[in-house]
Amino acid sequence: xxxxxxxxxxxxxxxxxxxxxxxxxxxxxxxxxxxxxxxxxxxxxxxxxxxxxxxxxxxxxxxxxxxxxxxxxxxxxxxxxxxxxxxxxxxxxxxxxxxxxxxxxxxxxxxxx
Amino acid sequence: xxxxxxxxxxxxxxxxxxxxxxxxxxxxxxxxxxxxxxxxxxxxxxxxxxxxxxxxxxxxxxxxxxxxxxxxxxxxxxxxxxxxxxxxxxxxxxxxxxxxxxxxxxxxxxxxxx
Numbered sequence: 001x002x003x004x005x006x007x008x009x010x011x012x013x014x015x016x017x018x019x020x021x022x023x024x025x026x027x028x029x030x031x032x033x034x035x036x037x038x039x040x041x042x043x044x045x046x047x048x049x050x051x052x053x054x055x056x057x058x059x060x061x062x063x064x065x066x067x068x069x070x071x072x073x074x075x076x077x078x079x080x081x082x083x084x085x086x087x088x089x090x091x092x093x094x095x096x097x098x099x100x101x102x103x104x105x106x107x108x109x110x111x112x113x
Numbered sequence: 114x115x116x117x118x119x120x121x122x123x124x125x126x127x128x129x130x131x132x133x134x135x136x137x138x139x140x141x142x143x144x145x146x147x148x149x150x151x152x153x154x155x156x157x158x159x160x161x162x163x164x165x166x167x168x169x170x171x172x173x174x175x176x177x178x179x180x181x182x183x184x185x186x187x188x189x190x191x192x193x194x195x196x197x198x199x200x201x202x203x204x205x206x207x208x209x210x211x212x213x214x215x216x217x218x219x220x221x222x223x224x225x226x227x
Binding site for chain 2: 004031033040041042045048050055056092096099100102103106107
C-alpha cells in the first residue's frame with residue numbers, strides 16, 4: 001500500500017449505529033487530518049493531529065470522536081449521527097502541521113439513514 | 114469571516130485550449146496559496162503553490178498568478194487535456210501558527226471537450 005488509504009470506501013449506517021472510519025498513511029508523515037466534503041460546500045477541516053496529539057478541533061459535534069494511536073493511523077468513531085452528516089469523509093497527512101502540502105486518501109462515502 | 118471562493122462553479126473548454134480558473138480570498142494574512150485537483154472517486158491532489166511574496170509561479174503546464182491588491186488567485190492550465198477534467202480547489206493557509214489549517218474554496222469543475 002502506498003500513500004493514504006481509507007476504509008471502508010462506502011458506509012451506510014442508521015442514526016443509532018456506531019461505526020468507525022479508518023485511515024492509514026504510508027508516507028512517514030507526522031500530521032494527520034479529517035475533513036468533511038459535502039456537495040456544493042468547501043472542504044471542512046474537522047480535526048488535526050500532530051505527533052498523535054490533537055491540535056485542532058474545528059467545533060465538531062461530539063458524535064464524531066477521533067482517535068490517533070500513532071502517527072500512521074487515524075480513526076473517526078461515529079455515534080448517533082444525523083442524516084445531514086452524510087458526506088465524503090477525507091483523511092489527509094502531511095510531514096508536519098507546518099507543511100501545507102497535504103496528501104489525501106480517497107475518502108469514505110458515508111450515508112446516514 | 115474568512116473565506117475562499119471561486120468565481121465559476123463549472124468551466125468547459127476545448128481540448129488543446131488554455132484554461133483559467135479563478136479564486137478570490139478574503140484573508141490578507143495568508144502566507145501560502147495552494148491549488149488542488151480532485152478527480153472523480155479520488156481525494157484532492159496537490160498541484161502547485163505560491164507564496165504570498167510572489168505574484169507568479171510556473172509548473173509543468175500550469176501557472177499560478179497571485180494579485181494581492183484585489184485578493185485574487187488564478188490557475189492557468191496550458192493545452193488542456195482530457196486528463197485535466199476534475200474539480201479544482203484553491204486554498205490558503207492562514208499565518209497564525211503552524212496549525213496545518215487550510216481554508217478551501219468551493220471548487221470549479223473543469224470539463225474538457227474532445
